[in-house]
Every structure is written in C-alpha cells, then in structure tokens.
Amino acid sequence: MQSFRQHTGQAVPLDRVNVDTDQIIPKQFLKSIRRTGFGDYLFDAWRFLDEGDLGMTPNERAINHDFVLNAPQFQGASILLARDNFGCGSSREHAVWALQEYGFQVVIAPSFADIFYGNCFKNGLLPIVLEENIIQELFQLAVDGLELTVDLEAQTVRLADGTAHGFDIAPGLKEKMLSGMDDIAMTLAGREQIEHFEAGHRESQPWLFSRI
Amino acid sequence: MSGQTLYDKVWNAHHVGTRADGNDLIYIDLQLLHEVTSPQAFEGLSIHDRPLWRRDANLATPDHNVPTVNRAQGLDGITDSIALEQVVTLDENCKRFDVEQFDILDERQGIVHVVGPEQGATLPGMTIVCGDSHTSTHGAFAALAQGVGTSEVEHVMATQCLVQNKAKNFAVNVSGFLPVGVYAKDLILAVIGRLGTAGATGHTIEYRGTAVTALSMEGRMTLCNMSIEAGARAGMVAVDETTLAYIKDRPFSPRADMWDQAEAYWRTLHSDDDAAYDMTLDLVAEDVVPQVTWGTSPEMVAGIDASVPDPAQMSDPVQREATEHALKYMDLEPGTPITDIPLDRVFIGSCTNARIEDLRAAAAMVKGKQVAPSIKEALIVPGSGLVKRQAEDEGLADIFRSAGFQWRDAGCSMCLAMNPDKVPPGEHCASTSNRNFEGRQGHASRTHLVSPATAAAAAVNGGFVDVRGWH
Numbered sequence: 087m088q089s090f091r092q093h094t095g096q097a098v099p100l101d102r103v104n105v106d107t108d109q110i111i112p113k114q115f116l117k118s119i120r121r122t123g124f125g126d127y128l129f130d131a132w133r134f135l136d137e138g139d140l141g142m143t144p145n146e147r148a149i150n151h152d153f154v155l156n157a158p159q160f161q162g163a164s165i166l167l168a169r170d171n172f173g174c175g176s177s178r179e180h181a182v183w184a185l186q187e188y189g190f191q192v193v194i195a196p197s198f199a200d201i202f203y204g205n206c207f208k209n210g211l212l213p214i215v216l217e218e219n220i221i222q223e224l225f226q227l228a229v230d231g232l233e234l235t236v237d238l239e240a241q242t243v244r245l246a247d248g249t250a251h252g253f254d255i256a257p258g259l260k261e262k263m264l265s266g267m268d269d270i271a272m273t274l275a276g277r278e279q280i281e282h283f284e285a286g287h288r289e290s291q292p293w294l295f296s297r298i
Numbered sequence: 299m300s301g302q303t304l305y306d307k308v309w310n311a312h313h314v315g316t317r318a319d320g321n322d323l324i325y326i327d328l329q330l331l332h333e334v335t336s337p338q339a340f341e342g343l344s345i346h347d348r349p350l351w352r353r354d355a356n357l358a359t360p361d362h363n364v365p366t367v368n369r370a371q372g373l374d375g376i377t378d379s380i381a382l383e384q385v386v387t388l389d390e391n392c393k394r395f396d397v398e399q400f401d402i403l404d405e406r407q408g409i410v411h412v413v414g415p416e417q418g419a420t421l422p423g424m425t426i427v428c429g430d431s432h433t434s435t436h437g438a439f440a441a442l443a444q445g446v447g448t449s450e451v452e453h454v455m456a457t458q459c460l461v462q463n464k465a466k467n468f469a470v471n472v473s474g475f476l477p478v479g480v481y482a483k484d485l486i487l488a489v490i491g492r493l494g495t496a497g498a499t500g501h502t503i504e505y506r507g508t509a510v511t512a513l514s515m516e517g518r519m520t521l522c523n524m525s526i527e528a529g530a531r532a533g534m535v536a537v538d539e540t541t542l543a544y545i546k547d548r549p550f551s552p553r554a555d556m557w558d559q560a561e562a563y564w565r566t567l568h569s570d571d572d573a574a575y576d577m578t579l580d581l582v583a584e585d586v587v588p589q590v591t592w593g594t595s596p597e598m599v600a601g602i603d604a605s606v607p608d609p610a611q612m613s614d615p616v617q618r619e620a621t622e623h624a625l626k627y628m629d630l631e632p633g634t635p636i637t638d639i640p641l642d643r644v645f646i647g648s649c650t651n652a653r654i655e656d657l658r659a660a661a662a663m664v665k666g667k668q669v670a671p672s673i674k675e676a677l678i679v680p681g682s683g684l685v686k687r688q689a690e691d692e693g694l695a696d697i698f699r700s701a702g703f704q705w706r707d708a709g710c711s712m713c714l715a716m717n718p719d720k721v722p723p724g725e726h727c728a729s730t731s732n733r734n735f736e737g738r739q740g741h742a743s744r745t746h747l748v749s750p751a752t753a754a755a756a757a758v759n760g761g762f763v764d765v766r767g768w769h
C-alpha cells in the first residue's frame with residue numbers, strides 16, 4: 087500500500103447524499119478477477135449516457151455532460167467532496183480501487199458508511215470527516231475551483247488563503263496511512279498472540295474446530 | 299458496572315489482542331467465499347507466498363453471477379465469458395488451497411447466506427465474515443457476522459483475524475406480535491424507514507422483543523440481513539429454542555457430546571438483563587403494515603396504504619433534493635398511491651427472502667391463481683439447490699409454475715443483475731431483495747422492495763395490493 091502524508095489538489099463537489107458503492111462502480115464491472123482496470127468505469131451510470139461494460143474505453147462512450155466529473159473545470163481533480171453516508175451499500179472494495187485509479191487521493195464527507203471507510207485505509211485512499219457546515223462552505227467554494235492541501239500528520243485541510251480545518255482520525259488508522267505498511271505483515275508480526283488465542287479458543291469451543 | 303450485551307459477549311470471546319498500531323484483532327471462526335470478491339484475495343496470497351491460516355474455517359460457493367437456467371450444463375451454461383472466468387477461478391482457487399466448495403453442479407450450491415445456515419456451518423457465537431455486505435444475515439444465530447472488503451478477505455485468509463475497532467450497541471426492541479399478512483421483511487423495512495440508511499452506522503444492532511422471538515429462523519435472517527441497509531455492519535438475535543431446533547442435525551453442526559457442550563455455551567448467548575445500549579429504537583409490531591419502497595434507497599419506504607411523498611413539503615433541503623432525484627429516476631409523481639405504482643416484473647429471491655418459508659408465503663398468495671397479463675416476467679429463484687428441492691417436494695414449484703411464474707435454479711439472480719437475469723431500462727420490478735439503488739437490478743431499472751407475500755400478490759394482481767386479508 088502507498089503511504090499518505092500530504093496532498094494538494096483540486097476538489098470536485100459531488101452533491102448527493104447516500105452515494106452507494108453500486109453507483110461508484112456498477113456491478114457489471116465486478117466480474118473482473120483483477121484489482122485494476124476500474125478507473126474508466128467510476129460512477130459509470132452517471133458519467134456516461136450509454137450502458138457500460140467491461141472492456142469499453144471512455145472515448146467510445148456517450149459522455150453525460152451534465153455530470154460534475156465531466157465538467158472541464160474539474161478535470162484532474164484529486165479530492166472528492168461528498169455528502170452524508172458516502173460509500174453505503176455493497177462491501178465491494180472495487181469502489182475504492184475505482185476512485186483511486188481515476189485519480190482521487192482524498193474523499194471529504196460529513197459521514198461515511200463503515201465498510202467503505204475501512205476499505206479506504208486498506209488501500210491508501212484518505213477519507214476525511216468534516217462537519218456539515220464546513221463541507222457546505224467547501225461545496226460553495228468548489229464551484230469556482232478550489233485547491234485544498236490535506237496534511238495527515240497535522241490532521242488539517244487547508245485552503246489556499248491559509249484557512250485550516252482540523253479533522254479527527256483514529257490514531258491506529260493514521261499510523262497505518264502514514265507508514266503505508268502491509269496490513270497482513272503487521273498482523274503476522276504478532277503471530278504468537280494469534281496462535282496462543284487459537285489454542286485457548288479450540289479448548290473452550292472445540293466444535294468450531296471439528297470440521298474436516 | 300452494567301452487564302454485557304450479546305455483541306459484547308461474542309466480541310470478548312474473540313478478542314485476540316491489540317496490534318502494534320493500536321487496532322484490535324478479533325479471531326474469525328468462519329469465512330464464506332464466493333466468486334466475486336475472492337479472486338483478488340487468493341491472488342494476494344499467492345503473490346506473497348502466504349498459506350491459508352486455517353483451511354477448515356472456509357467454505358465457498360458461486361452465487362453472484364451463475365445463471366439460473368440450464369444448470370445441468372454446469373460451467374458450459376455460463377454464456378458470459380468474464381463471469382465464467384470468475385466461477386472457474388473460484389474452482390481453481392478452492393482446489394489449490396484445498397477449500398471446501400459447493401460448486402455450480404452441487405445440489406448444495408446457493409447464495410452464501412442461505413447455504414451457511416442451511417448446512418449448519420453457521421453456528422451461534424461464531425464470528426463470520428464474507429466479502430459481501432449481507433453477511434449480517436448470519437447474526438440471526440447470535441453470530442457476529444460482518445461483510446468485509448477484499449483486502450480483509452485476504453487478511454482473514456492469511457491471519458484468521460480481522461483488524462477492527464469495537465462498534466457500539468444498538469437495541470431495536472419490537473414489542474407485541476406482527477399481524478397476519480405482515481412479515482419480517484415489512485418489519486425491517488419499517489425499521490430502516492425510521493432509522494434511515496445511516497442511522498445505525500458504527501453500531502451492531504440487536505433485535506429484541508416478543509415480535510422478534512416469535513419469528514422463525516428464516517424471519518430472523520431476513521431481519522439481520524438488512525441491518526447493513528440501516529448502516530450497521532452486523533445485526534444479531536439471541537439464542538433460544540428456535541435457534542437450537544434449527545441447527546440440530548444439520549450436516550456441519552456438532553453431534554452427541556460435542557452438541558451438549560456447545561448447547562450449554564450457546565444458551566449463555568443473550569444480553570444480560572442489566573446490559574446497556576448506546577442507542578435504542580422501540581417499535582410496536584401491531585403498528586407495522588406491509589411496506590413498499592418507492593425510491594432509490596431502502597429508507598425511501600412507505601406503508602401499502604400510503605402514497606409517494608411530496609418533496610415540496612420537505613423542510614430539509616438535502617432530503618428534498620434526494621427525494622426529487624429519486625422520484626425522477628423512478629418516474630413517479632408525488633402523491634401517487636402505492637397501490638397505483640405500475641409494475642412490469644416480479645422477482646422473488648435473494649439472500650433476504652429465498653428460503654423455504656418465503657416460498658411458502660408466496661405460494662399461499664398465488665395458489666390457484668394466475669400471474670396478471672400485464673406482468674412481463676415473474677421469477678422465483680430459490681436460495682439454494684436444497685431449498686429448490688424442498689419446494690418441489692412440497693408442491694410449491696407446481697403452484698408457481700401453473701400460476702405462470704418461472705421456476706429457476708439457485709443464485710443471486712435479479713437481486714443484482716450480474717448474471718443474465720436483469721430488469722430492462724425503465725421497468726418497475728417488485729422485488730424481495732434488499733437494495734433498490736439506481737441500476738441495481740439492471741441499467742435504469744426501477745426496484746420496489748417488498749415481502750415475498752406482497753410480491754406474489756402483486757404478480758397476480760398486476761400491482762401492489764394489501765395482503766392483509768387478501769385472498
């Protein structure tokens with residue numbers, strides 16, 4: 087996983103509540119057995135007017151010019167401004183992969199769905215929770231183009247004029263993002279602890295270990 | 299100090315310790331695998347040359363993109379080459395890592411969340427994960443069951459643990475008893491209508507009260523299944539006689555002495571009388587009426603006797619806009635009575651409602667009747683090969699077929715349209731599944747979530763009808 091310390095980029099405002107992972111990456115693209123190749127299909131049913139399928143490339147598609155991600159001023163944006171409960175629905179990690187591959191490094195919202203939030207940290211996409219009124223302000227500013235600097239170490243989102251908004255993040259998750267360390271390796275570093283637990287568990291609930 | 303909730307008990311019994319970065323590790327007893335979210339995880343193991351920590355803690359079956367016709371042809375019946383690759387990849391991975399799989403030709407194949415309980419692989423007090431958000435279903439057995447992402451699937455494969463911080467406790471108390479014609483599905487939709495799709499985020503829900511304990515295991519699974527639709531990663535119901543009777547003598551459940559030992563422990567799996575909850579929702583079962591969703595999120599739901607809401611009367615601008623957007627997508631006018639919503643298709647199936655009891659409830663509505671001519675397609679898709687056989691043995695399949703329903707093979711089918719079963723653009727579908735998101739059942743499809751009885755009656759009636767007293 088890539089580590090994350092600081093990032094400066096353009097913000098694009100996606101003004102919808104309850105954006106679910108089916109919208110972020112529709113199910114027809116989940117048939118792939120790979121981790122890559124999803125960026126072209128991010129928000130597929132919103133970005134394009136025709137029905138997409140795996141293998142299609144954006145230049146052969148009918149672009150939906152009304153969708154904010156297609157607006158010329160938001161090309162190259164790397165920070166997604168979103169509304170409440172972003173990433174709800176299906177647990178598909180493909181949603182995070184698609185956002186990253188498209189070019190997003192940060193998603194800012196008043197709240198996130200749990201599984202999506204967790205999936206972000208497995209991949210180095212930083213989800214930031216800010217208060218509703220601050221988000222509202224950022225939405226208004228973003229319409230005319232808004233550059234933000236996200237500093238994970240300092241836990242701030244800074245505007246070009248110097249205004250900074252602090253955000254909360256669990257220390258464990260922050261550490262993980264900063265180090266970019268392989269999650270499995272980190273857990274396996276405590277292998278004995280797991281083995282010890284497992285032995286006791288086997289003794290107290292032996293029926294859980296009786297399958298052949 | 300107050301007592302422990304059911305969730306506290308199961309969490310504590312699996313708490314391995316705290317990792318170096320401060321996150322908790324919990325031990326996972328069972329991982330269910332399917333073809334869509336496992337290939338990248340297996341690949342990850344191979345790349346890093348890591349073994350499966352415990353092969354006997356995994357169970358696999360293909361469900362999301364298997365076709366529901368021509369099952370006898372097995373893999374050859376899959377016409378979509380990309381879907382085929384996924385199913386074949388699952389076969390190969392299970393062989394290579396020696397994971398037990400009910401493959402496409404196995405009668406035990408079905409939707410993972412139907413198969414686990416049916417086999418007795420799901421047991422009380424377990425921790426269960428699956429790369430699918432409806433894993434919460436298994437919480438009906440007082441298991442802590444959660445949907446996880448693909449990285450977490452790989453993490454559990456390699457370490458038998460999940461990195462997690464403990465959720466808060468949420469009690470949904472339902473007093474009284476559900477009236478005739480009102481089902482677990484109506485109850486959970488009513489709960490989601492009250493809580494909203496994010497109402498229980500960060501919490502584990504425990505469903506409690508007389509109306510919950512009166513439910514069969516099938517009904518409890520329907521409840522727990524949709525916990526995620528209220529934002530909760532897990533939902534649970536305490537162990538009682540109903541739970542034990544369901545598990546007894548299932549293929550994977552413990553026998554003889556081992557059963558006695560297990561039963562003694564399982565009987566402790568309920569919240570203590572003095573347990574405290576961080577949040578509570580109280581509902582009276584008698585107040586619940588049959589529910590129908592009218593929008594593009596499960597919280598956009600109304601009683602059968604109500605109408606589609608009017609966004610103009612909403613004071614919250616965000617809610618107003620979301621409602622306007624949903625009504626435009628659904629092509630519905632504000633104020634339309636639910637019973638006047640046009641219908642094109644009916645789908646009875648999915649991990650929410652494709653168990654034997656669901657099919658019985660649906661069959662009771664259609665017996666001796668015909669699907670209305672205005673309905674273009676009405677599908678019944680049993681949750682597993684075994685449910686299918688049982689329904690055939692009970693004569694339900696004949697009832698459906700002679701009424702004009704299609705009787706299919708087990709799989710996720712039209713719940714998510716990753717397979718050939720899809721709702722065409724613009725059409726309205728009465729569906730017993732769990733998500734009415736935009737495009738969920740097919741590009742530009744319009745979904746109305748309902749109970750199996752309401753779906754079946756709607757097929758016959760050609761539109762939604764109040765099943766209380768309908769015959």
Ligand code: SF4
Nearest residue numbers: 432648649710713714
């Ligand atoms: S039936 Fe639907 S919700 Fe259930 S596992 Fe399959 S796709 Fe997911």
